[in-house]
Amino acid sequence: MQIRTLVVTGLALFAMFFGAGNLIIPAMIGVDGGSSAWVGAIGFLSTGVLLPVLSMVALSTKRADEPRLADRMGKTLGLAVTTLIFLFTGMVYVIPRVGAVSFEMGAAPLVGSSPLTLLVYSALFFAVTLALALRPNRIVAHIGIVLTPALLILLLVLIVAAWNAPVVNIEPKGTFATSPVVAGFIQGYFTMDALAAQMFGGVILASLAAAGFTGRNLHRGTAIAGVMAGAILGVIYLGLVAVGLVGTGANGAAVIANVAHAMFGPAGQTVFGAIVLLACLTTALGLTGASVEYFHSLVPAISRRNWLYICIGVSFALTNLGLERILAVVAPANQLLYPIVIVLVVVTLIAAGMRRDLYWAYRLPAWVAGSLSVLEAAWSTGVGAFAPLRSVLDVFPLGSLQMAWVVPAAAALAVGLLLDLRLTRRADVA
Incomplete structure (x- = not known):
């Protein structure tokens, strides 16, 4: 039972990490890196995979009497940094971003892009997120048992289909031409997963505790889940770099959409849209659950359910500002x-x-x-x-x-x- 729990938890953590940015950034490393893409991938894996895994391992050392791991740097700084992390990787930036990106990449090509279609789509997206988040003890199970396997199958289908396609991106661009490792390292920042690990750690710890993990086994299980999620992330990232090497487009979303269309014809957009929707939904669900728990612990006078409504409401409103304003x-x-x-x-x-x-x-x-x-x-x-x-x-x-x-x-x-x-x-x- 414990092994099954760890596998489900590791899969869930991977899906929480793997949002829209994680999909498009490695593809653009393939496009911009060209012949240096695999060297650039080393830098990207260090901040996009190794650092989040180490962040989870570090978080597993948090003692029961420590409200925040960052308090080790001083309580004032720890409170400020942790709160900023939960704001920016939660309702102020990342959750609205996954809502907006899933619309732009998955829905807009099918229904058109307008303020009205964005409003309707985001209302449905966050209604589903709210419905799943209303049962916080089931968040990891929802993601790990149902959503992640579907996401992985679709990603692997795309990667395998593109693997033997001819490489079209050869000439490195920008910093990839001079310092590819550094260029990849900086790109890893934009996944924001090392920050998100500070959020997801609480969700994972709570889920494992509910499954009967205690004491040292609880901390060891958290670290194992982090390593498992990191291993899957690494494999998928390398596959998406390969997709980027064989695709063309103005951005990562267009590159992957074009490759999907080339591999699967008109059905490719449906495959791509499903990948985007699942990636964004799992990330939004994990971040929402983590945000609610943190802000409730910070201001317990507001109930968890009311914090959930606040988080969903703010994210919905910011999503409708549009992707460009969010990315700023x-x-x-x-x-x-x-x-x-x-x-x-x-x-x-x-x-x-x-x-x-x-x-x-x-x-x-x-x-x-x-x-x-x-x-x-x-x-x-x-x-x-x-x-x-x-x-x-x-x-x-x-x-x-x-x-x-x-x-x-x-x-x-x-x-x-x-x-x-x-x-x-x-x-x-x-």
């Missing part, structure tokens, strides 16, 4: 949150390996990474007043690659570890 917030949000989350995950894994509590090793690199990520996020808004920040950030190593935080944060981590070791030794002597 993704780059600043990623640049702000990803460096801090990466620091949190790395230090948590170091602490687990050392089997000791750390203090300054969490705080110093988080403060440094956070300070630089605020500047990077401000610059990425495209607001003219923040344009001079680029010259400041480029002074740092890797700054021109929008990774100015890496070396200073690593140095701060080394200092923090030395301080923690020295203070511990002093305490032992005393």
Whole structure:
């Protein structure tokens, strides 16, 4: 029974991670990467697969008396970062994005794109999400037993059909021509899965606990589910890179739609639409469930059901603003949150390996990474007043690659570890 539960949970976690962005980004790596696509895929897998898996493993170390894993960086920063993650990867950005993208990619080619058709489609999409989310203890089962197998079958049919097609994208474009690994690494940010792992972890922990997992088995089961989901993600991502190599189009959605049409004829749009709908629905359902649990724990005076209505209502309203307005917030949000989350995950894994509590090793690199990520996020808004920040950030190593935080944060981590070791030794002597 426990093995079956872990398999269902791993499948559900994969589907929660795998939304619209996860579908189109690897395809565009194939298109833009050309002959360097497989090298770029290494960078993409590091932030799109390895980091979310490590984030789940790190989250599995959270103790029962810790409200948030990020509190290890300090309670104020932990509360701020965690709340921003739940907002941006929940009702403010990702849930509206999957609603809008599923319409643009799956429904609009069939019913036309207009404010009215978007309104009707999004009403139906979020009505289904609401109906499934009203039974939170069944969310993982709904996704893992029914929705994920259907999604995987459709994805594998498309990937296998395209595998032997002739490659049409050979010349690398943009950063893929000069630094393909870095280009793929940055693209992995846009899946937002390392952030989402901080949300999904609570859903997975609750589901496994309800299935009888306790203590160390509960944490081990969470880590196993994360590794399983990551392995499936990796296989699917590599398959979609191959699809991108044989397809053409202005964006990832058009590339996959064109390949589906070429492989299956008129039925290809139906196959593609079904893939998009299932990918977006599973992600919306997982994010909604996680958001409700977090905000209810933050403000328990509002019931879970009312938080669910708030989450669905806000997501529905923002979806109807249109995809372009929704996408405008993704780059600043990623640049702000990803460096801090990466620091949190790395230090948590170091602490687990050392089997000791750390203090300054969490705080110093988080403060440094956070300070630089605020500047990077401000610059990425495209607001003219923040344009001079680029010259400041480029002074740092890797700054021109929008990774100015890496070396200073690593140095701060080394200092923090030395301080923690020295203070511990002093305490032992005393």
